[in-house]
Amino acid sequence: MKFTTRFSVTLLLLLLASCISYEPVILRPAITLSAEEVELVSASAGSGVDFGMDVSLNESDSLFNVETLPGVRLRAVNSNGPAANAGLEIGDVILRINGTQTDHPDTLLALQANPVVDNQYTLEVRRGTLVFEASMIAAVRSTGAPPRELYRVDPIASRAGYRTELVNVPERGMVAAARVMEIFAESPLPAAGIEAEALILALNGRYLDSAQDLVNRLNTDFEPGDTVQMTVVQNERLTNPKVELWNPGRRISRIALGPVLQYESSLSPISSSFTLVDLWLFALYRFQQNEGERSHSILGLINVSTDVGELIEETNRSN
Numbered sequence: 001m002k003f004t005t006r007f008s009v010t011l012l013l014l015l016l017a018s019c020i021s022y023e024p025v026i027l028r029p030a031i032t033l034s035a036e037e038v039e040l041v042s043a044s045a046g047s048g049v050d051f052g053m054d055v056s057l058n059e060s061d062s063l064f065n066v067e068t069l070p071g072v073r074l075r076a077v078n079s080n081g082p083a084a085n086a087g088l089e090i091g092d093v094i095l096r097i098n099g100t101q102t103d104h105p106d107t108l109l110a111l112q113a114n115p116v117v118d119n120q121y122t123l124e125v126r127r128g129t130l131v132f133e134a135s136m137i138a139a140v141r142s143t144g145a146p147p148r149e150l151y152r153v154d155p156i157a158s159r160a161g162y163r164t165e166l167v168n169v170p171e172r173g174m175v176a177a178a179r180v181m182e183i184f185a186e187s188p189l190p191a192a193g194i195e196a197e198a199l200i201l202a203l204n205g206r207y208l209d210s211a212q213d214l215v216n217r218l219n220t221d222f223e224p225g226d227t228v229q230m231t232v233v234q235n236e237r238l239t240n241p242k243v244e245l246w247n248p249g250r251r252i253s254r255i256a257l258g259p260v261l262q263y264e265s266s267l268s269p270i271s272s273s274f275t276l277v278d279l280w281l282f283a284l285y286r287f288q289q290n291e292g293e294r295s296h297s298i299l300g301l302i303n304v305s306t307d308v309g310e311l312i313e314e315t316n317r318s319n
Contacts, residue, residue, distance in 0.1 A: 049138035052081020162211035
């Protein structure tokens with residue numbers, strides 16, 4: 001009777017001290033939600049020319065006394081571009097262009113935005129201790145159409161892309177809807193019977209303001225694995241399917257049974273540990289893994305560690 005009582009008390013204490021924690025199997029990535037109105041402007045839109053190079057301030061190479069020197073230093077030269085055709089190389093310092101002193105990258109931007117009539121430029125360039133003159137014909141910037149929005153994407157909750165459209169709904173008139181433009185891998189929409197080109201009118205009975213509104217609400221108002229109801233127009237039919245949002249699943253990240261057993265694991269960085277009978281100063285058995293490195297310890301006396309081998313290239317030496 002006494003043994004049974006002691007065993008019950010011991011088991012009760014272990015259960016009180018026990019702890020099991022969970023975390024997602026896949027770490028949920030963070031996304032930046034776009035504004036409702038986004039202006040897309042081409043970097044080359046408007047008049048101007050392109051020198052085909054990237055420059056920066058001409059700073060001294062000293063680590064102790066950094067000083068900005070005259071000219072701008074070439075950091076990149078486009079292959080077959082105007083600067084490359086003029087014989088310029090990375091590391092060259094442009095001192096003047098058509099007589100204008102160039103001590104800041106903004107000067108080149110201004111020269112490209114206000115081209116000369118024939119697009120011909122004379123450059124004064126320093127390479128090492130040599131200063132030379134180079135002739136360059138700038139390339140006219142393309143005046144093609146500016147970028148065009150295709151759709152708004154939800155890469156997490158519904159894993160799909162949507163575009164805002166206006167539709168006529170009986171008794172409500174013209175309302176905004178989100179047309180499904182793309183369905184990505186592991187999207188929960190097909191399981192709910194929602195296909196590409198379907199129109200989503202409302203989420204949980206509340207009508208949408210736009211495709212971005214749908215993306216925002218799915219990712220801020222709900223958790224992974226939640227079930228939402230969408231009002232959908234598909235194949236000229238109005239339905240209200242329930243959609244279980246993408247769920248990364250859960251995994252055990254920590255188990256603790258007092259000093260008897262302890263287990264912890266992490267995905268970032270990839271690591272795990274297991275301890276059996278922790279006696280504070282030492283443990284009956286302890287296992288630890290950090291990335292590719294593993295270690296075993298028995299009573300703190302026997303320690304074994306393993307790691308991923310490292311390949312080392314050796315050169316043959318002749319005697």
